[in-house]
Amino acid sequence: MTALVLDNVRVDHAAGTPWETCGLQNVNLQLEAGERVLVVGGNGSGKSTLASVMAGLILPTEGTCTLDGIPIEEQAAQVTLVIQHTRLQLMRPTVREELEDLADHTTVITPAVNRLGLNGLLHRRIDELSGGQQRRVGLAGALVRKTPLILLDEPMAGLDRESRHQLVHALEELPHDSIVVVVTHDLPASRPILHQGLRGRLLHIDNGRVRESVDR
Amino acid sequence: MRNSLHILRYVEGDSVIHRMNPRAKVLALVLLLLVVSFDASWISVGLLWFLVIGGSMLARLPRQVAPRPPRILIVMMVATITLALLAGGEPYGLGGAILQTRLFAFTLGLLGLSLLVGWTTPTADLPVAAAWLLTPLRWLHVPVDDVVAGLALATRALPLVAEEFTTVISLSRFRPQRLTGPLSHGMDLAATATTATVRRGLEMGEAIEARGGTPTAKQIAHSPGVPDAWGMNELALLGAVAAIIALTLMT
Numbered sequence: 271m272t273a274l275v276l277d278n279v280r281v282d283h284a285a286g287t288p289w290e291t292c293g294l295q296n297v298n299l300q301l302e303a304g305e306r307v308l309v310v311g312g313n314g315s316g317k318s319t320l321a322s323v324m325a326g327l328i329l330p331t332e333g334t335c336t337l338d339g340i341p342i343e344e345q346a347a348q349v350t351l352v353i354q355h356t357r358l359q360l361m362r363p364t365v366r367e368e369l370e371d372l373a374d375h376t377t378v379i380t381p382a383v384n385r386l387g388l389n390g391l392l393h394r395r396i397d398e399l400s401g402g403q404q405r406r407v408g409l410a411g412a413l414v415r416k417t418p419l420i421l422l423d424e425p426m427a428g429l430d431r432e433s434r435h436q437l438v439h440a441l442e443e444l445p446h447d448s449i450v451v452v453v454t455h456d457l458p459a460s461r462p463i464l465h466q467g468l469r470g471r472l473l474h475i476d477n478g479r480v481r482e483s484v485d486r
Numbered sequence: 487m488r489n490s491l492h493i494l495r496y497v498e499g500d501s502v503i504h505r506m507n508p509r510a511k512v513l514a515l516v517l518l519l520l521v522v523s524f525d526a527s528w529i530s531v532g533l534l535w536f537l538v539i540g541g542s543m544l545a546r547l548p549r550q551v552a553p554r555p556p557r558i559l560i561v562m563m564v565a566t567i568t569l570a571l572l573a574g575g576e577p578y579g580l581g582g583a584i585l586q587t588r589l590f591a592f593t594l595g596l597l598g599l600s601l602l603v604g605w606t607t608p609t610a611d612l613p614v615a616a617a618w619l620l621t622p623l624r625w626l627h628v629p630v631d632d633v634v635a636g637l638a639l640a641t642r643a644l645p646l647v648a649e650e651f652t653t654v655i656s657l658s659r660f661r662p663q664r665l666t667g668p669l670s671h672g673m674d675l676a677a678t679a680t681t682a683t684v685r686r687g688l689e690m691g692e693a694i695e696a697r698g699g700t701p702t703a704k705q706i707a708h709s710p711g712v713p714d715a716w717g718m719n720e721l722a723l724l725g726a727v728a729a730i731i732a733l734t735l736m737t
Contacts, residue, residue: 287550288497327656346659358650358682359657361674372662397681 272303272338272418274324274449279333281319281478293319294478297333303418304468307451308460311475317453318354320475321423324451325351337419350417354424356408357396365399365407366392372411382413385440402429409440416445426456434459442466494612494645497605502719503545508607508712510720512615514727515603519596521731526592530734534595537726538602545606552601563590613638617706631702638706639690647683654679 281293294316301307311317322328323335326343335342342349353359362368365388369379383389386406391399399407405425412420422441426434434456441463444450450467454460464470474481503511518537522530567586575581607615617634624630658675 288548289495325660349660351657351660353653353657355650355653355682357685358654358678359660361658361661361678374662 272447272449274301274342274419275299275334275336275339276323277334277336279323279330279335281316281323281328282331283319285331292478293328294323294330297323297478297480299473299480301449301451301471302469303447303449305449305471306463306465306467306469307449307471307473308457308464309451309453309473309475310455310457310460312455315475316478317455317475318423319478320480321351321421321451321453324419325349325421327351345419348417349419349421350412350415351421352405352408352412352423352425354427356404357401359411360396360404360407362396364393364395368396368407369410369414373414377414377416379410379414381443382410385413385443386410387436402433405429406433406437406440409437413440413443416448418445418448420444420448420450421453422451423453424455425452426454426459438462494604494609494641496608497545497547497551499545499547499606501545501606503541503602503606505719506606506723507714507716507720508611508615509618510716510723511603511607512612512619514723515599516619517727518599518730522592522596522734525734526588527734528588530730531588531592531595533726533730533733534592534599537730538595538598541599541602541606545602547602547605551605566590609641611712612641613706614712634706635701639687639694643683643686643690646686650682650686651679654682 276297276299279297280295283289283291283293297320309317309320319328323330324342326335326341326346326349329343337345337348351359360368362371366379369382373379383392386409388403388406388410391403391407396404396407405428409422409425412422425437429437438459441450441452444466446467450463452460452463464472518534522534567583567590570582570586571580573582575585604612613634616637617630620628620630620634654675658671661671
């Protein structure tokens, strides 16, 4: 069973420079396969830093982050990260090429395309899409890759009510044995995600500390 | 993300260098860049480094602000000097290598001086200094307002764009590369980064239009937040620069 473990993680941004700031401190977490985790907190609280640590993009200044006992930075193939500014991670010219590039030879992209309402956009250029549409393409990429660890950083940001609703339902298609972590400040819209996996967990972050963890 | 760059980041302080009129600092930098570039002798390179190290000490900058040079840069510098060694030249067949070393020392010195200005000057003050410096070019029909607006935008956008480039490169590790190959992958990275930069520029342009358009160079040059006064410190700096220029021209 997959387990993501953060052991006494501390992150100092720009460590050892005059611009050093504390991003996370004393974070201890163990996330198990099938869990749906909502991470909520205010601006600058450390939500995105936590997602970056879980993705292996930021190495902890202290402590460790491991997936199945192996340092997370060595496991890029096991991780999907969809960031808020999704445009930065869509690297192919069209929607179809982007999704086909992410899929392996055994995967078909059609279910993900249908689920996220991208049928009419398949041949469109990425640059012609709105921010919300680009976000949906990024999420379709997560559905296509089906990695054991899926991290979504502010997936609701900039989406209208209908798109948010559509997105929450699309997340039901994610593999049930994957760990899905959703970083958000829109708790009411995201709350249904807690009921999608084997177990839901709600984490509050404030000043870089995970202050509260409420299990379903 | 990893190995973040710190471009144009101000280091808080109340030293004589911090308090110095930003126009004087930028003027000194531009003069040195223009004059010393034509003939960088060992003496002028030495004086340039004296200015960088002395200025950093006066500004009480911690050693940790200095970026650690990437290994590839050091390897390339050593390789270039080694190749220049093969060219021979006086004295003792070391002429090429000495010339190349002097060029690197001069380039790094100018880079250090630019960083020193960036660390000791609030980012918002740099366009003010540039506007003041460029305003006389209006007599030569140079589109100063546009140039200054571009500089002001670039100053604000550079850290954001650098951060986005870092993000693009970091996120690329999650993508399979079996079909594309390294060359195509590199082109995808470059295209994505360029698109993101253009988009950022358009967003900033729209924001500026929404706030009534860009101010003129004259308005920027006399920003109320930046003192106009020139005192002994500014004169001392320009005196040191004049000495370096004179020595450069004489040697």
